[in-house]
Amino acid sequence: MTRMLIVGPPGAGKGTQSKKISEELGIVAISTGDIFRENIKGGTALGQEAQRYVEAGNLVPDSLTNRLVEDRLAWEDAADGFLLDGYPRNLTQVEAFDGILARLGARLDVVLELVADKEELVSRLSKRAEMEGRRDDTEDVIRHRLEVFESETAPMIAEYSTRGVLRQVDGLGAVDEVNARIMKELP
Template sequence: MTVTRLLIIGPPGAGKGTQASKIAEAYGVPAISTGDIFRANIKGGTELGQRVQAIIEAGELVPDTLTNEIVQDRLQQEDAAGGFLLDGYPRNVEQVHALDGMIEGDALDAVVLLEADTDEVVARLLKRAEIEGRADDTEEVIRHRQDVYAEQTAPLIELFTERGILVSVDGLGGIDEVAERIAVALSAKLGR
């Protein structure tokens, strides 16, 4: 059985969630989003959800130790035995090292970097905020999230480039157009 371990990264609003489900389907692996796991636990009122909700309500980031624990638990589930596609994790170099330990030295096969022009992404997110009634998604807030992403992710991009597993793809355009670019890039990288 071929095990496929993938990660998708890119700025908020670049379409990672949409593309993650397409990639996961193409490779027959689960798409694992830490944000989705957090939201599901909060909605379900689990002990984990209550801990995460308290952290978020305090305006803090969920600490690495808790995030690592959640991801490790999820990767041990049966459906992830043949691989996975991570979305939203790892977010920093420390989490990359934690992930390396979780998958027992079996490195990620490829990291898809969805590249997108900041102004385009901000416009996309402002439109989504308007449609979904997200009053707190102001241009200032969205641009701040873009800056935080750029600051946190630059070291990851460098690390994955050094490991020779980064695949950069233009994330702007129609959903199917971007999905095709990703499929071609991953096929070339993975040889399948």
């Protein structure tokens, strides 16, 4: 049973590695984006509340995000472990997540941080934007997204480092090579 977080800058391969880790460990991979979409599509009370923010072009506030994550982690498929992507993103959410875990009678085993060279990420994301026809993903926008990620998550990553659960893995290279590095770091 493994309960873990995966963090890393945009383009580091979190989604790809989440799927592989989930399959290898037999745990559910959960992204906050999926939680939002499932609740909105399902018309749940939490989903309706989230939809109001999304439709207005606003970020879903931490208080609602926390409730959505807690609800999702209480599902049966997460009882034997989970890999959470996209949450927590800041120290306020870390504190809320600690409370969620306590209420679930669970503990966090590992925080996996995929690290990657910034210039390589800019190149990777620029190519992906070009392939997917995302004209709004210019180099300046990509650099800004990377800076926002860094400033928002650095304190969170430092907190998990002081707790001794942070494992940093180079996220660049072939998918299987990165996955092999990850599996060596897991408890």
